[in-house]
Amino acid sequence: GPSLPHNHSPHPSASYPPLVMLDSVTHSTFLPNASFCDPLMSWTDLFSNEEYYPPFEHQTGYSFFNDAEESKATIKDCKLSQGCHWHMGLQSSHLWEFVRDLLLSPEENCGILEWEDREQGIFRVVKSEALAKMWGQRKKNDRMTYEKLSRALRYYYKTGILERVDRRLVYKFGKNAHGWQEDKL
DNA sequence: ACGTCATTTCCTGTTT
DNA sequence: GAAACAGGAAATGACG
Secondary structure, three states: OOOOOOOOOOOOOOOOOOOOOOOOOOOOOOOOOOOOOOOOOHHHHHOOOOHHHOOOOOOOEEOOOOOOOOOOOHHHHHHHHHOOHHHHHHHHHHHHHHHHHHOOOHHHHHHOEHHHHHHHHEEEOOOHHHHHHHHHHHHHOOOOOOOHHHHHHHHHHHHHHHHOOOOOOOOEEOOOOOOOOOOHH
């Protein structure tokens, strides 16, 4: 597989490592701007805090291989996730689909959501207010808060879209949620 | 114009 | 004490 840089730039003013490209990836279909993350954290934040680099699942086209490829991702690395159909899915109308697509898109995710158990569909909200802002941005609602977003998530327990997990900020996709399982992508 | 759906907003109380 | 969780109730806005 491709070798990825294990060191990331400590500061936005520092030079970025060259964009690593997979053989199968020749161009990006992704939006050129970084508007997805802008309202959530500055570039300074992105490059000065080690915590913003969660374990990363490398992607090629529609398949994953998250086994031994456990390296830290940089924003540039995330560009590798080109070609995945769910990218534009961030336009999805429903909250659970938005959350799902964010979970499946490392670039837009920015460490906001993280899989707790990929196979069982258990995930954790790492940055609650950032998630709320992003959802609010999607709905053009600057008054969105995690408090209100979580209320909407709790309604999903009733419909089987989500299942309850007794841990703070942890949720699980239910039997009526689809499109999140890696072997079905 | 109306009803439904999917939240959004607000709130009071409990828990971590 | 702050941040989450729990839900009830009512308001909203998009849509058919």
